[in-house]
Amino acid sequence: MTDDPKLDAIGSLIARLRRSDMISENEVAALAGLISVCRDYPARAVVARPREHLEKSQLLVEGFVARQTELPNGRRQILAIHVPGDFLDLHGLLLKSLDHDVVTLSPARLAEAPHAILRETTAQYPHVARLLWFSTMVDAAIHREWIASLGRTAAGRIAHLFCELQLRLEVVGRADADGYALPLTQIDIADATALTPVHVNRTLRHLREAGIVDFRTGHVAIGDLPALRRIAGFRPDYLYLEQQPR
Amino acid sequence: MTDDPKLDAIGSLIARLRRSDMISENEVAALAGLISVCRDYPARAVVARPREHLEKSQLLVEGFVARQTELPNGRRQILAIHVPGDFLDLHGLLLKSLDHDVVTLSPARLAEAPHAILRETTAQYPHVARLLWFSTMVDAAIHREWIASLGRTAAGRIAHLFCELQLRLEVVGRADADGYALPLTQIDIADATALTPVHVNRTLRHLREAGIVDFRTGHVAIGDLPALRRIAGFRPDYLYLEQQPR
């Protein structure tokens, strides 16, 4: 914690970006300058709707947020799960509106970055623009890995989700190799993996009984990370966590 | 066709971008200036590999190209299908290497854009930079729609693929409402939808017998577009084809 609330707000963002690139103090200040205000939301709050014109993008400071859409059969499909340090709707800067909902999965704190300031800052600091572009490209890489879940079994899909969140949360200091807090319901897991809650429950039991991972009461306890990654087919390179000039 | 091969190469790219934004003649020239050379490839050629350091990005001028990865069970998962006017590995500009393969599905012509020139041009023409960023954001939106296929049945997944390609190809003048050339095998469709070739075959037969769509010998003949879109749950807004300042 610092004495500057804007610096606090971007702490996780900076931690994440610094895993992938060098960032100067000037650029940190520029990123902090993007933030206007912070807002707190309860769980299950809608923080962005499709087809609404956007004037700001939102940075997740604390908590868990999902992008989701409704399928023709009426079921909810979670398209992405965001952790602190992630921009939730940076793509709205150029797309102008979203094609999906953004909702909190847990109580969450969001920092708002007005598009007017984003435009100014990206024009003035080309490297900041590149960092934000990079950030949306990693989002796309994560999307692709979720597409690959089309070809995974139930255990593989769930295991992959747990592996991915373990690493992404570790980067922002909210997980270690043994586990992490994950305040999601089994229904959320079901909507993220496109499985039924019943089958998620059974699969979680199998994973627990095998001593691989224990997900209960909002906590992922990893018993055997290598086995978990094997089941998931998890290769972490798609998160681009190697530091190099971008 | 023009007398400038570089302008020909970016013709479909310009057509696509002009559906979403205004582009000046200066910017068209700047985009044409990105291109160094064109290369022709046969079907099933690998045009980019994971973990290799990239010095250029490639623009698809003609043909069909897929991004794909290998799943733990040994099966190929197609993550994206590209049509003329698409950049295949623009994300390599900042990611520096890819996490997947890029392979031609049909004979294809690719235009190469060296990263050095991409950097110069995006620095000099901020709006060109925004257009390219926009382009990668639409790629991500398409990825999300493929994630939604996790919750679709076999017919829904295939129908959605056909709907999406119909619209994307129409934008670059290679499809109309009745159908389009699609030089893919049923095995390619299977790898894109994470279904078995056998089941793809059966599902295609059902769609054909219902008079909705007939996919044979490299051609999609659409019999009932509304029905096809209904089965797919297709809403075209995720392609962001409305012209507005980006």
Place this chain on the structure above:
DNA sequence: CGCTCGGTTGATTCGCTTCAAGCCTTGTGG
């Protein structure tokens, strides 16, 4: 000609869904 690859069809199996019921925890109001 014979090989290969893609497409087609049938029989069987399996993973996941559906339907149904019961349990536990939490919160709330009388």
Place this chain on the structure above:
DNA sequence: CCACAAGGCTTGAAGCGAATCAACCGAGCG
């Protein structure tokens, strides 16, 4: 302080959609 409702978790039985296994066809091609 307890009754009760609601939401999430758990488990069983039956059904369905897609995978698997297997065979055959047909076109293109060396």
